[in-house]
Amino acid sequence: MKCEDGKECLCSALAINCCQLGCFMHESPRRHYAHENHDWMTKLTAISPDKKIRDLVIPGTHDSASVTISKWAPFSAVGLCQIVSVIEQLRRGARYLDLRIGAKTDSSLVDDIVIVHGILKGAPFPDVVDEIDKFLTENPREFVILEIIYDANKHVMASDQRIRVFQLLSSTFNQMISQEDVDSWFKLSNVTLGELGKKKKNVLVLINDGICNFSHEDIHYDAATITRDFGCHKNGNFMNNKWHNSNDARTLLRRNETFLEEGNSDYHKFLNSQFVMTPQPPGGASDVIRLLFGSKSLRPVSLARELYREDLLDTFFRDNAENRWNIVLLGKSFLRAY
16 A cells, blocks of 8 residues: 555554554545446446346445444454445445444344454344345346355354244345245346346345354254255355455455356356455564554555556456456445546
8 A cells, every 4th residue: 555645554554543443544535426326227228128137247245234334343343344334235236245244242132243354343134134124125127246254263153043044034025036936037147137137136136154052942043944944045156255355455456356266167156256446464563553643544445445446447347348247346345426
């Protein structure tokens, strides 16, 4: 990160903001957002109902609900990957959301299930679900992919709470893609926007292995049982995904090109290209000095600025427009006014 922006460097500097409090985070200058993207799928369906969803470029956000983490929490700036609310991300055009969850306690209360990023905790998960539901109520012909991630190595979630997660999702989104849909007509290689509209389906919920395989009231819930009972599907069955673990913008772009070339042959799954800059630990004394004075940053939002600087990301997609991008995952509430 170049220190062209004095405020940015002051906020990143460990010597000044030693606990990396998000309340000192210098955000991008406010711009009027002029684009109307809240119903882009609805409009596209009207003019091209035979368009396959696997042929779409679907914007998505990384750690979508991390914006709910308190900016006064120590090291919150390291965990904040977005700067606008989940519903605003959807209104700006995002149709894939990456939601990480954990729990405050071992209780069975659904409000004790919260958004997490590492050890940091954010809003109650039901609040985020309500935002998504509100958006879909306003825009019922839009199609949203939700990926629910639970890391059992970092968080403890009782079986009662896991059941509450699935009950909340299935009771809130009554137009979810079910196992019956998958067995009959919902085939990613063929399903079109028009079919989704006719079937009145607007949510696909994906889950990771971590939240599966538990027992509740003498019933064992593996991925197949959860899919059958609640309509939440194992993520690996529907999506190819790769974390590139780089804080260098050009390296990240190059790795995504390679991932696209390697993964596009599997047309039966979504292909999730992660354009997400990842903070790296210091590699030596020079890195430590740069972190202390802010010319190097641990904050995802600051790193994301590098992709937008000098239209680097825009130029990349213009130069690679012929490639078959699918889900494009970005940080920092990705859509800007130009």
